[in-house]
Each structure stands twice: as structure tokens, then as C-alpha cells.
Amino acid sequence: MTTAGRRHRIASDTTAAALRDALVGLGIGRGDEVIVPSFGPGGPADAVRLAGAVPVFADIDPRTFCLDPEAVEAGVTSRTAAVVPAHVFGHPAPMAQLTELADRRALALVEEGEVADDAGAVARRRAHARFLDSALRGVIVPYTAPGAHHLYHRYTVRVPGNGRPDRDAFAAALAARGVRATVSVPVPVHRMPAHRSGDVLPETERAAADTLSLPVHSGVTQRELTHIADTCNALGGLI
Known part of the structure; x- marks a missing residue:
């Protein structure tokens, strides 16, 4: 070595x-x-x-x-x-x-290395993220560490409640109302057959069970963002 x-x-x-x-x-x-x-x-x-x-x-x-x-x-x-x-x-x-x-x-x-993102696209994603940060209630919005520059490749919230069942029900309810959210990490790597291990990773398990990514790509309109926030808030974060 x-x-x-x-x-x-x-x-x-x-x-x-x-x-x-x-x-x-x-x-x-x-x-x-x-x-x-x-x-x-x-x-x-x-x-x-x-x-x-x-x-x-x-x-x-x-x-x-x-x-x-x-x-x-x-x-x-x-x-x-x-x-x-x-x-x-x-x-x-x-x-x-x-x-x-x-x-x-x-x-x-x-x-x-750093992702070579278009500066304009990053600025739009950050603006979209700021809007959702201020508008969303009932879900835990993304955190940015002091001094860090978040690029928001995904805007990933945490859905309070009973982990995967509530998160999946929340995603299904959003989809029924025209909001396409995605589960970014359906299965942690240490649970996959090729890498299954006995490692105890409680925070990883919790995040895989309760996280959901909302659209913030540069093509999202303000009307769509408002609809996303209103729909999430109407659900209250917990089914």
C-alpha cells in the first residue's frame, strides 16, 4: 500500500x-x-x-x-x-x-472533481430551491452546510412519518396531482446483492426510507414551482 x-x-x-x-x-x-x-x-x-x-x-x-x-x-x-x-x-x-x-x-x-455545470442553470436551480425552501411546510427541506455551494442537482426533502410507507404514499399522492417526484436512492448500496454487508448505517437507512426529490431543473416555471409547493403543503407532509 x-x-x-x-x-x-x-x-x-x-x-x-x-x-x-x-x-x-x-x-x-x-x-x-x-x-x-x-x-x-x-x-x-x-x-x-x-x-x-x-x-x-x-x-x-x-x-x-x-x-x-x-x-x-x-x-x-x-x-x-x-x-x-x-x-x-x-x-x-x-x-x-x-x-x-x-x-x-x-x-x-x-x-x-467539480461538475462542469452551466452557471446560468445552477443559478436558476438555486433560485428555485430558495423559493421552495421558503414555501414548503410539512417536509424537511435540504440543508446546506456553512460555506458550502449547493448545486441542487436534486432538491431532496425528507418526509416526516413512518419512513418508506409514508414517503411512498406521499410520492403517489403527488403524482396523482401532477407532481413528479423521484426516490433518488431506492436501495442503499450496502443492501444490494453485489455489496451486501453487515455494516450498520442507521442514517443511511433512514435517508433511503424517507427522502424524495422534487423538480428544480432550470426548465421548471414559477407556476410549476408554486403548484409543487401548494400540493406538498396541502398534503401536510404526512399521509
Whole structure:
């Protein structure tokens, strides 16, 4: 393992095969562990397995949905070689804290690069998000950490109540009223057959059960946004 204290940035659209190559290039392989998120796409975990290493899943910060540095540190063992964080829904991972942790524990930190978004599209999404932040009641709106620049690739709310049953009923009620919401992470990666593990990730499980993404893409009109807010508020956040 030749990774100590090194930070590496890869393209935001990197495939699992390309990430595998980056890990192999760092000397990471059989006998190593790499800490990855479970809340999000399976690409990082796939890449770790392709490199011959073992993915270890760490829990998330329930506000940002990104890796929780404390959970990452709790998962470090003598076999840990690297951490692969992800920026989730457009909220950046806590790179300052993870960099400090990686330096202190002599780990590689493999970071995805910034998404090359059109500035105008980002500005519109942020404006849409601000409107929904102020208009929505009964659901928990997205959180932005101090100093972070949220890109709002998805506007993901949390539906209070009994987890998945209430979230799914809420999504169905929205759809019946013409609002198309999506479940961004139907199944956490550590629950998928290819990566099933005994990792205990309570915040990841809760987020997968109660989150729902509302439309904020740059093509959404103000009338549509108002309809989204009014429809959510009429449902009261809980079926």
C-alpha cells in the first residue's frame, strides 16, 4: 500500500473502471479496504471490488447526505488504504475534514472533481430551491452546510412519518396531482446483492426510507414551482 497522505481528484463523470484504474495506480488492491458511501450510486463500491480491494461502507451526515467524517474514522482499520467520498445531490462532501483525517491516518483520499455545470442553470436551480425552501411546510427541506455551494442537482426533502410507507404514499399522492417526484436512492448500496454487508448505517437507512426529490431543473416555471409547493403543503407532509 503506497497511498499515505495523498489526495487525488478524478473527473466527475468517472466510470467504475476508470476509478478502479485510479485505485490500482495508487497501489490499492487485494488485502486493502476502501471506505465508500452507501447512500448514492454503486460506482465507488464497484470500483473498489474491481481493484481487488474490499469496500467498507460508512454512514452519512443526515443533513447533507454526504459521508460523515466521524463515521469514516470509526471505520478505519489497519487495512484501510483510502476513502472515496461523493458529492451528493449537488452538496459537496466535507473535504476539509476528510483531508485532515486522511493526512492524520495516512490514507489516500480519492475525490471526484467539480461538475462542469452551466452557471446560468445552477443559478436558476438555486433560485428555485430558495423559493421552495421558503414555501414548503410539512417536509424537511435540504440543508446546506456553512460555506458550502449547493448545486441542487436534486432538491431532496425528507418526509416526516413512518419512513418508506409514508414517503411512498406521499410520492403517489403527488403524482396523482401532477407532481413528479423521484426516490433518488431506492436501495442503499450496502443492501444490494453485489455489496451486501453487515455494516450498520442507521442514517443511511433512514435517508433511503424517507427522502424524495422534487423538480428544480432550470426548465421548471414559477407556476410549476408554486403548484409543487401548494400540493406538498396541502398534503401536510404526512399521509
